[in-house]
Amino acid sequence: MSGISVFLLLALVAGQATAAKRVALVIGNDSYQTSPKLQNARNDARAVAGALSEIGFTLSGGQAHLDVSRGDLLRLVRDFTGSLSSDDIALFYFAGHGVAGGGENWLLPVNDGEIRFQEDVPDYAVSAQSVLQRLEVRGGGINLVILDACRNNPLPDRRRSVGATRGLQRMQAPFGSFIVYAAGLGEAALDGRGSNGLFTQELLTRIRTPGLRVDDLFTQVRNAVRSASGSQQTPWSESSLPDVFYLVPGAQPPALAAAPALDPRLAEEAAFKAAQAANSVEGWQIFQRRYPNSAYAATAEIQLAALTRPRPQPQPTQPQSRPQLQTPSQAPAVAATGWAAKDCPDCPEMVKIPGRNYSMGKFEVTFDEWDACHAAGGCSKRPDDEGWGRGRRPVINVSWEQVTQQYIPWLNHKTGKTYRLPTEEEWEHAARAGTTTEYWWGNDIGRNRANCLTCGSQWDSLGVAPVGSFAANPWGLHDVHGNVREWTQGCSERHCGRRVIRAGSWSDLPADLRAASRRESTPRAATMGLGFRLARTD
Structure with a gap:
């Protein structure tokens, strides 16, 4: 597919998933005003929406959303993420054009008529990182992000240096996240032989499999895509998951079924270390929400106080005189x-x-x-x-x-x-x-x-x-x-x-x-x- 498919899943660990709702926002853009029109994006979105419905997901808006504008994309993401609780399983899928530049990945809406150069992108596209961040601030769950993208950025750039690179940028996987790139750096995400892109085609053949761990699912997809493309396309992944997760629960191999559950104390310790490494207001707030009764609660509170305490600012020099226009009666x-x-x-x-x-x-x-x-x-x-x-x-x-x-x-x-x-x-x-x-x-x-x-x-x-x-x-x-x-x-x-x-x-x-x-x-x-x-x- 000459474009981008983004599949973004937030879920709870396996032992907690049974109590969570499953909600998916699915978007597919083909009919671009300026960028080359795509053949498979809407087909991919429809097919993924159908598969997700079969495995128990409720579609946000009741359907796959096709050929959406920037305003509609922002509204759909806002409504979708705003409807979620910290325990829900949330899946975001985007098929369409995507480009990278300035250290970010951008999802292109169909009303891209003003995007003529690389530097126009931030004004008229939607940041993929911002979608992930909106889902992450719920304070719970596992984040699974998959980018199925054309690795060639067709937009010319008239600036001397903007930090743009060939293909999409790697996004840092925060704690509890699993990020998949459908193609390696410098590679292209290829069209399939039928009505779907190669990566989505291989995903659809496996997404309904019961008892298949999500990391094993995408290992199989990676190998199948690499084989079908003659090694021209190799999906890649980065993970910081604390436990296993099954997209479709089911019978597991005996050794896996007998594996002990993750010790909650180890999960808490890992979360605390992640908050320490990030040392941000958002990171400590997420830790507090997840573990309000933690033995580290006092430490988290102290760190938050230090990060949010107003810092002394240099006092500007007082002017020696003021214009006559600005009298106290006229301008307080x-x-x-x-x-x-x-x-x-x-x-x-x-x-x-x-x-x-x-x-x-x-x-x-x-x-x-x-x-x-x-x-x-x-x-x-x-x-x-x-x-x-x-x-x-x-x-x-x-x-x-x-x-x-x-x-x-x-x-x-x-x-x-x-x-x-x-x-x-x-x-x-x-x-x-x-x-x-x-x-x-x-x-x-x-x-x-x-x-x-x-x-x-x-x-x-x-x-x-x-x-x-x-x-x-x-x-x-x-x-x-x-x-x-x-x-x-x-x-x-x-x-x-x-x-x-x-x-x-x-x-x-x-x-x-x-x-x-x-x-x-x-x-x-x-x-x-x-x-x-x-x-x-x-």
Whole structure:
């Protein structure tokens, strides 16, 4: 199959599986707008859905989902993972195109018309790692991930260095996980002789076998694929499973049936060592949920306290003087180092940046502020809010060209001021607010400090939050990490045919929210995760 099939299973260990529900989300994409159309992806999805139904899985949405868009893919994953408990057996299957770049694997939706270059992928595709992370944060179960992918990335790349590699990236298997790649690095996942891809074809012939351990199942699939392809394709796997798991329970060989169950104390010890190795907030929280009465409970609590304790931040130097515009009656101070003020009722609220000759938007520009431009005839587009609401939510679905050629000229004419997009240096300087850590509050994303895929907020992966829903940085700027990505003046390293985006969005992983994180996109791109914040020359 010239594309990607992803089969992702989370399950409990064999001794606990009998009490768990079995739920599967199955997706197959063939009819791409730009990428080559596929022949077998929808067939693979239908066949896998049928086989899973036969072995006791309930299909999420009642069917295999075919030719889905990015919005639909995000919604399906959100609804699927949101319906699961920590004891459920959850299976995610994706058949379609997939590419790797920037250290991540990306699942391509059928509405891929804007994906022309490698650097476009993060704006219009869905991260495979993010799907795994959403399933993993349930805090229980065994994670089984299988990628059946074309190992050749057909997208050209115009940047000097982006870390892209041939084929998909290897994803680290967290404790309790089993990850399978349908082809080795540099290999291609081949079409089968019939209506299914070679890897899926071999999987379908064995998936119903009772009493076959999941690792033995994929060993058989590996050998069959290698033989059928003349050694051109060899599936590979990485495992950190604590115990055996059977996709279809049944009679086992006598020696296996007589094997003693895993000592719960050993499982607890292994989980504790895994949490120690990860040393992250998420890792210790998972350990606490799984073993609330552990002898290591106090250690876990101490480690969590250390990771979540606010770290001292360097105090920015106080400016020696302040512009006359920013008087206490007109603009109350929002932080020790800056005041906020508006030039008009419909204008963005601006914060003076200490020691610099510019101000930055206290918030990202909102739908209310953009709609005022549209009502006045300055902006031709009334952007879609994706059903999340307008008002004080950050405006989305606006391009760099629409911002710089319509909204900013209208605002400058209205106020007589010099508004503009910030440079990259100005944006990062203001976002850091004198700090040197990954995020202005520290090096760990923490909980409920921002809106992203796994930030622990009520809006995670659901869409944009109203501006100001999270605490401001030391200089009074809100949402510099997460919610929506933000346009800047910055150009790509080679030319200005592409513009630089900073921050991260509600659909990004925490790593994409770091103050140093940057992306590029075409000036005409307008997506549901992309907005902007203004600068003003003072």
